[in-house]
Amino acid sequence: xxxxxxxxxxxxxxxxxxxxxxxxxxxxxxxxxxxxxxxxxxxxxxxxxxxxxxxxxxxxxxxxxxxxxxxxxxxxxxxxxxxxxxxxxxxxxxxxxxxxxxxxxxxxxxxxxxxxxxxxxxxxxxxxxxxxxxxxxxxxxxxxxxxxxxxxxxxxxxxxxxxxxxxxxxxxxxxxxxxxxxxxxxxxxxxxxxxxxxxxxxxxxxxxxxxxxxxxxxxxxxxxxxxxxxxxxxxxxxxxxxxxxxxxxxxxxxxxxxxxxxxxxxxxxxxxxxxxxxxxxxxxxxxxxxxxxxxxxxxxxxxxxxxx
Numbered sequence: 312x313x314x315x316x317x318x319x320x321x322x323x324x325x326x327x328x329x330x331x332x333x334x335x336x337x338x339x340x341x342x343x344x345x346x347x348x349x350x351x352x353x354x355x356x357x358x359x360x361x362x363x364x365x366x367x368x369x370x371x372x373x374x375x376x377x378x379x380x381x382x383x384x385x386x387x388x389x390x391x392x393x394x395x396x397x398x399x400x401x402x403x404x405x406x407x408x409x410x411x412x413x414x415x416x417x418x419x420x421x422x423x424x425x426x427x428x429x430x431x432x433x434x435x436x437x438x439x440x441x442x443x444x445x446x447x448x449x450x451x452x453x454x455x456x457x458x459x460x461x462x463x464x465x466x467x468x469x470x471x472x473x474x475x476x477x478x479x480x481x482x483x484x485x486x487x488x489x490x491x492x493x494x495x496x497x498x499x500x501x502x503x504x505x506x507x508x509x510x511x512x513x514x515x516x517x518x519x520x521x522x523x524x525x526x527x528x529x530x531x532x533x534x535x536x537x538x539x540x541x542x543x544x545x546x547x548x549x550x551x552x553x554x555x556x557x558x559x560x561x562x563x564x565x566x567x568x569x570x571x572x573x574x575x576x577x578x579x580x581x582x583x584x585x586x587x588x589x590x591x592x593x594x595x596x597x598x599x600x601x602x603x604x605x606x607x608x609x610x611x612x613x614x615x616x617x618x619x
Contacts, residue, residue, distance in 0.1 A: 332398040333358070335387050343386055349373040350383040354399070362400050366392050425567075432570035436559050440574050443543070443557045444581070452538045452553045453585035456487060459510035459536070464491040465498050466514040467523050474514045474540070474575050481583035484601060485594035495522045502526040505535040512538045516571050518545020518556075527551065540578050555582065 336351050343351060353373040354361040361369060370377045384395035456462055462482060466475030475491040482489040492498050499522075505511070511530045515523050518541040527537050527550055539551030548554040555578050559571040587594045 330388070330398050331402060332387065332389070332395065333402045339387050343383065346373075346375045346379045347383040347386055349375055350380055358399065358403055362396060362403055428564070428567060432567070433573045436557075436570045436573040437577055439559055440557050440577050440581075444555055444578060448553055448555055449578075449581050449585050452555060452582050453589050455510050455536050455538060455553060456482065456512075456582070456586045457589040458508075460488070460506070460508040462487055462489040462510045462512060463501055463505070463530075464489060464512045464514065465523055465526055466491065466493055467495065467498070467520050468493075468516075470516055470569060470572055470575075471514045471520075471523075474572070474579065475512075477576065478512055478514070478579050478583070481579060482586060484598055485583070485587050485590050486597035487586065487590075498522060498526040499529065502529040502535075503533070505530045505533045507534040509535040510538065511535055512540065513547060513551065514540045514575065515545070515547050516542070516569070516575070518542045518547040520547070523547060524550065538582075540575055540582075 333355070336354060340348060340351055350369065350373045353369060360372075364372075366377050366380050370380050373380070381392055384390075384392050387395070389395040389398060464475040464478045466472050466478075472491075472493040475493060479489045479491040492501055502511070509530075511527055513523050513527050518539070524547050527539075527547065531537055531550065537551040538553045538555065539547050540555045541547045541551075543554075543556040543558055545556070548556050557571075557574045557578070559569075559574050561569060561571075
């Protein structure tokens with residue numbers, strides 16, 4: 312049974328989860344008394360005010376008594392006002408941009424400004440790769456891939472998982488033995504099986520994901536090589552043999568997908584293309600077999616795009 316200890320972690324070493332107090336307020340709203348709902352309305356309307364304001368200020372803005380504010384805090388599972396404000400402050404740190412609309416406005420009938428923002432951010436990301444990534448590092452990475460007995464691609468989380476799968480998809484077409492993993496336990500078990508002629512490609516948008524850093528260190532303990540596709544000067548980049556890094560400042564709109572995806576995708580395309588040239592003609596023959604098989608399966612005469 313998992314028990315809690317005083318240092319903020321459970322007895323088996325896991326950090327205690329931080330309660331999402333904003334979600335609790337919203338989910339409990341219908342169960343609150345009318346006066347408590349007025350307090351909830353004040354908190355949800357201006358979270359920053361609620362974090363900084365005194366109990367009396369919150370009560371005044373809600374038009375209720377100070378004891379009502381205390382009752383509200385207890386109704387949503389807090390020990391009191393102080394405990395509530397601590398949890399609220401933690402929620403603000405995690406998701407201030409998601410609490411209320413900021414400067415970005417909804418798209419107009421011609422999709423402005425969404426159209427220009429998405430295309431502009433994609434162009435900026437591609438340009439950043441062109442400026443930041445050294446072609447010599449791409450060739451070094453391609454050499455490691457070409458010589459590897461097997462390539463395992465590690466990516467954890469939504470974007471990095473998809474990018475890891477895309478890397479596998481790019482490389483196997485050239486005859487590279489490549490597999491992508493995104494489960495933390497499978498990552499660790501796989502890293503423990505690696506040998507000196509194996510290669511890890513680790514993908515992380517922050518370069519700080521503990522599970523990915525841990526498995527790369529484990530793989531290197533077993534003398535496998537590592538390529539990092541990540542941000543510059545990060546912990547992940549520091550432990551990789553070849554670093555393919557780029558820094559992509561994000562447009563301050565939480566509703567727009569991250570532009571770093573474009574940057575990492577073009578790095579993956581640069582790497583895979585370099586691998587194809589390095590392995591030619593065997594890569595060309597593998598691609599021919601794939602195209603031949605697909606065309607026969609579909610019984611058609613129109614080829615897929617050549618690179619797919």
